[in-house]
Amino acid sequence: MASKLPKPPLEHSASGAGAAASEAHAAPPKGILRWLLTTNHKEIGSLYLIFSLIMFFIGGIFALVVRLELFQPGLQFVDPEFFNQMTTMHGLIMVFAAVMPAFTGLANWMIPLQIGAPDMALPRLNNFSFWLLPVAFILLLSTLLMPGGGPNFGWTFYAPLSTTYAPPSTTFFILAMHIAGISSILGAINIIATILNMRAPGMRMMDMPLFVWTWLITAFLLIAVMPVLAGVITMMLLDINFGTSFFDAAGGGDPVLFQHLFWFFGHPEVYIMILPAFGIVSAIIPTFARKPLFGYASMVYATASIAILSFLVWAHHMFVVGLPLVAELFFMYTTMLIAVPTGVKVFNWITTLFQGSITFETPMLFALAFVVLFTIGGFSGLMLAIAPADFQYHDTYFVVAHFHYVLVPGAIFSIMAGVYYWLPKWTGHYPSETLGRWHFWLSVIGVNLTFFPMHFSGLAGMPRRIPDYALQFADFNLVSSLGAFLFGLSQLLFVVVIVKCVRGGEKAPAKAWEGAEDLEWSVPSPAPLHTFETPPHVTPQPHP
Amino acid sequence: MSPVQRTVSRTLVVLVAMFAFAFALVPLYDVFCRITGLNGKVDTTAQALVHEEVDASRYVTVQLVTRSGSGLPWRLEVEQRQLRVHPGQAVEVGFTFVNQSEAPQWGRAVPSVSPSNANRHLRKVSCFCFEEQRLEAGERLELPLVFQLARDLPPEVNTVTLVYTLYPVERGALALTPRDPGSSSDGGDA
Numbered sequence: 001m002a003s004k005l006p007k008p009p010l011e012h013s014a015s016g017a018g019a020a021a022s023e024a025h026a027a028p029p030k031g032i033l034r035w036l037l038t039t040n041h042k043e044i045g046s047l048y049l050i051f052s053l054i055m056f057f058i059g060g061i062f063a064l065v066v067r068l069e070l071f072q073p074g075l076q077f078v079d080p081e082f083f084n085q086m087t088t089m090h091g092l093i094m095v096f097a098a099v100m101p102a103f104t105g106l107a108n109w110m111i112p113l114q115i116g117a118p119d120m121a122l123p124r125l126n127n128f129s130f131w132l133l134p135v136a137f138i139l140l141l142s143t144l145l146m147p148g149g150g151p152n153f154g155w156t157f158y159a160p161l162s163t164t165y166a167p168p169s170t171t172f173f174i175l176a177m178h179i180a181g182i183s184s185i186l187g188a189i190n191i192i193a194t195i196l197n198m199r200a201p202g203m204r205m206m207d208m209p210l211f212v213w214t215w216l217i218t219a220f221l222l223i224a225v226m227p228v229l230a231g232v233i234t235m236m237l238l239d240i241n242f243g244t245s246f247f248d249a250a251g252g253g254d255p256v257l258f259q260h261l262f263w264f265f266g267h268p269e270v271y272i273m274i275l276p277a278f279g280i281v282s283a284i285i286p287t288f289a290r291k292p293l294f295g296y297a298s299m300v301y302a303t304a305s306i307a308i309l310s311f312l313v314w315a316h317h318m319f320v321v322g323l324p325l326v327a328e329l330f331f332m333y334t335t336m337l338i339a340v341p342t343g344v345k346v347f348n349w350i351t352t353l354f355q356g357s358i359t360f361e362t363p364m365l366f367a368l369a370f371v372v373l374f375t376i377g378g379f380s381g382l383m384l385a386i387a388p389a390d391f392q393y394h395d396t397y398f399v400v401a402h403f404h405y406v407l408v409p410g411a412i413f414s415i416m417a418g419v420y421y422w423l424p425k426w427t428g429h430y431p432s433e434t435l436g437r438w439h440f441w442l443s444v445i446g447v448n449l450t451f452f453p454m455h456f457s458g459l460a461g462m463p464r465r466i467p468d469y470a471l472q473f474a475d476f477n478l479v480s481s482l483g484a485f486l487f488g489l490s491q492l493l494f495v496v497v498i499v500k501c502v503r504g505g506e507k508a509p510a511k512a513w514e515g516a517e518d519l520e521w522s523v524p525s526p527a528p529l530h531t532f533e534t535p536p537h538v539t540p541q542p543h544p
Numbered sequence: 545m546s547p548v549q550r551t552v553s554r555t556l557v558v559l560v561a562m563f564a565f566a567f568a569l570v571p572l573y574d575v576f577c578r579i580t581g582l583n584g585k586v587d588t589t590a591q592a593l594v595h596e597e598v599d600a601s602r603y604v605t606v607q608l609v610t611r612s613g614s615g616l617p618w619r620l621e622v623e624q625r626q627l628r629v630h631p632g633q634a635v636e637v638g639f640t641f642v643n644q645s646e647a648p649q650w651g652r653a654v655p656s657v658s659p660s661n662a663n664r665h666l667r668k669v670s671c672f673c674f675e676e677q678r679l680e681a682g683e684r685l686e687l688p689l690v691f692q693l694a695r696d697l698p699p700e701v702n703t704v705t706l707v708y709t710l711y712p713v714e715r716g717a718l719a720l721t722p723r724d725p726g727s728s729s730d731g732g733d734a
Contacts, residue, residue, distance in 0.1 A: 121548045185559060193551045223558050231566025243714070246570060249654055250614060250711030257573050261566060324580075324660055 036131070039123035040529055041108045044130050046426070048105025049419070051133055052098050053495070056412075058141070059093035060488050062086045067450075067484040069467050070477045083467035084152035085144060091155025095273065096180050097137045099407065102415045103276040104129075104187045107215045110422060111191060113520035113527065114209045116200025116536045121193035129186035136179035143169035143176075154465060156266065159247035159258040163239045170240060174233045181226045181233075188222035191215055200519070202538040206297065209518045213300050214279030217307045221268045221275070224311075229265040232258065256321055263314035271310045274406060275303055277374075277414030278345055281367045283518065284421050285349050288364035289356030290515035295348040302341035302348075309338050319390045328387040335385035339378065346375055361513070362436030366417030369409055369444050377405030380455065395465075398458025404451045408487075409444070416443075416494065423501050424508030428526035431501040435493055442490035449483025580660070590674060591667040598632040599695050606693075607705040608637060610653075616712040617645040618679065620653060632695045639672060639687050639708070643679035650713040652676040655706065662704045665694040676713050 029037055038044060065086045069077050078086070108126065112119055120126045143150035148167035151157065162170060195216045199208070208216075235246040235258075245251020247258045278299075286293045293299065315323060315331040323331075349371050358364070380402040384390055393399060416439075423431045457476040462469055469477065511521040519538070523531045545553070606627045610620040619642040629635050643649060655673040657663045668674075672687035679685055693704065 122552070189552055189555045189559075192555055193548045196551050197547045223555050224562055227559050227563035228566040231563055235567075235570075249709065250652070250713070252654075254573070254577075257570065260573065261569060264569075322658075 037127070039119075039127050041112050041120045041123065041126065042426075042527060042529060044120075044126050045105045045107075045109030047130050048101045048108055048133075051130075052102035052105060052415075053498075055093055055097035055101070055137060057491070059090050059098050060491065062090035062093065064484060064488050066090060067481040070469070071481040072478070073469055073471055073474050075468055078467070080467045081149060081152060084154075084465065085150045087465055088151045088154055088157075089141075089144065092140065092151065093137070094407070095155060095269070096177070096184075097133070097140075099273050099411050099415070100184060101133055103215070103218070103273070103411075104184070104191075106211075106276070106280070106415070106418050106422075107187075107191055109426065110520060111194060111212055111215060112198070113425075113523065113531060114212050114518050115195065115198065115203060116519050116532045116538060117194060117198035118530065118532050118535075120190050121198055122190045125186055126190050129183045129190065132179050132183035132186075136176045136183065139172055139179070140176035143167075143172050146172070156262060157236070158262070159236060159239065159255055163236055163247055166240070171237065174237045174240075177233050178230060181230050184222055185226045188219035188226075191219040192223070195219075200532070200535045200538045202540060204540060206300070207538060207540045209279075210282035210293065210296070210299055210303075211276065211279035214275045214282075214303050217303050218272050218275045221272050221307055221310065225265045225268040225272075228261060229269075232261045232265065235261075256318075259318050259321060260314070263317045264311070266317065267314045268307070268310040270403070270406075271306060273411045274374075275307065277370065277411050278303060280414045280418040280421070281349065281370050282345075284363050284367040284417055285352050285371075286517070287421070287513050287515040288361060288367075289353050289358050291352055291356040292517075293348070294351040294354075295344070298344055299348055302344040305341040306338060309334060309341070313338065316385055316387075316390075319387045320394045332385055332387040336382065339382055342378055346371060346378075361420075362431065362433060362440055363417045363421035363513075365437070365440045366413050366420060369440070370413045370417060373409030373413070373444075373447070374406060377402055377407075377410055380405060393458065395463055396458035397454040397462045397464060400464055401451050401454035401458055404454070408451065409447050413443075413447075419498070421513070422520075423498070424512035425520055425523075425525050425527055427502050427505075428508055429501050429505035430508050430512070431497050432505065435497045435500070439490060439493040439497060442493065443487060446483050446487025446490055450480050450487055451483075453477075453479045453483075590669060590671070593634055593669045593690075593692055594667065594694070596632045596695055598630045600630050602631055603628045604631060604693055604697065604701065605703045606635070607703060608689075609705060609707045610639070610710075611707065612710040614709065614711045616649065616651045616710050618643050618649070618651055618710050620708060620710050629693060631693045631697050634669070634690060634692045636688050636690045639689060641672075641677060641679060641685040641687065643681060643683050646681050648678060648680045648683075650676055650678050651710055652713050653708040653710055655708055658705045658707070659701060661698055662693075662701045665697040665701075666704065666706075667692045667694060673708060 028034060035043065035047060038047075063086075065078060066083065069075070069083055108120065111117075140150075146167075146169040148169060150167070150169055151162070151173045153162040153166060157173075195208070195212055205213075235244070238244040239246050239248060239253075245253035247253050247255050249255065282293055282299060312334045313331055315327060316335045319328060319331075360368075380398065384393055384399065384402055420431055420436055423429070453476040457473045457480075460473065460476075462473045462476075508525040510524050512525055513521075519536065520527070522536065606629055608622045608625055608627070610622055612618055612620055619640075621640045621642075623638045623640075627635065627637070639653075641651075652675070653673045655668075655671070657666055668689070668691045670688060670690040672689065677685065677687075689706075691706075697704075
């Protein structure tokens, strides 16, 4: 494996991209063109991250519109049609425009640095896959201004709600999702090609940092399921505009088929949003515990097991559609099985902390909060996995509480942890520790105030996706709304921290954190535009 | 081919295969549902009546449910909402279609059977659901359903529900007619 790795890609990068780069860099384009034409993985990584941050705020504003309306029972601020558009757009933007591009951005920045590669394997494709994103999401957001409004059928866009009964703008929604899907597919191809072909000489697969491993597995998931999503929305397009009946019972189609196809994509998709998070946390916890990660190999195998199991659990989203008993049992057991590899991961993180010399810098705070709060989300997932109980929980706020616990203090906290962890490498300055702590504590309090009461309102029977609710849920919703505004506003601190860190601050050395061991800490801080033009030689470290 | 090109072409193959797989799932799902009887899908072709001894020791309740309200201003009624039949017995039930609109229209009744494990033991000898119907404005049409429950119907099945849902059929034109929920309530529950 190792012998055939380094030579050809390095020649390629030296003769092809390298030479072209040195010519181009003789007169680098100025202003906006520099960013439009860049093929540098660090610049593209930054573009992804900035895009994702902007979308995080747009999706956040939509969420706050929802929480504002739900602050009190009754209809106060928006009409129900617009409310539905807000819930839908919040979900779509957060999933496809905030979380996924943020992980791709981190992958662009860090994977070449962590495996000792000079750039991504396909730099021009990399540029293309980023610039598809603004196109896709400007198109998606523009549907809000169209006659009939934007998508209003929930981020899961179940047919026939999204076909027969959908607003006319749905065709634009489909196009936007196609473009975003192509972008993630191209990003995934690039990441696979980079990881498999461009590792530094001497770095075997089992020497790769876990962030690289989790992203490799995530990229395979993307390759496997994004085409299925593309297929589903193509069928929707045909149903809406060309008179086919894939999901229309009148023409012999079946709406339940939509749900099977959607969740065959959708369940792996939720792991696409959490596996890279596992990788980030697996980098940060050993650094600040000053101990090697406990159970490296088991972490890799657990990630792979979760990825494989993710294809066998999709119908647990559909327990109430009338599945036969055998199917209910099958999907219940496979879903519960996922708790095993996930538990392996949680115990490995805890064991890594055991007897470590732990310090609590901001990245570590976010990583520890991830472990605790993600586990709460995991447990409520186990509750939902129990098919007979799910008949009570289905489509209630309990589900909303569950997936927000795994996505907000799960995926998003891990992204924030990663940003705080790698900011010294990106900017050459440490982020402000004081502001970072404020940001962390306000976020933790905000997240829990927002989402914990949703467990209770859900168990008491409050349905999802409604603009008004019965009076007995008023107190829980009041707390949730207050928490949401606290969480939303405290993210402004995050922007302040980042801007201050880019502009200046305490200078960071190459190895910015005392316990950090991966390859990215061997290049200077800030990382120069071109790194590892001569590949580093990696001496494999035996894993404990 | 460089290693990078090889990796990329392999991933592209997977990509195309998965896209094709999504479309292949549509007929596969249909076949799967028909074979297993899951999802209430039934054969839409007539089956032969099997002359077998009627199991007089056992009664099965057959419920007949009709539904309209998908934008077709028709009414579908069944002469008996509930029957008690013996397995092996051939039964005929009359259904009445009424077009309540001012225009001739095509429609069809889409069948569904529950529980799904009764599906393979239900033989429909004749059913209006095998074909589409055309009704003139205000026309009233009586059509029969002839079915038989096989003697090997699983013993735990005591009730079989047959559901017929009316849907409009757009003949000759692919363009979808605008479907507003208002029009369905006109004819649906009348």
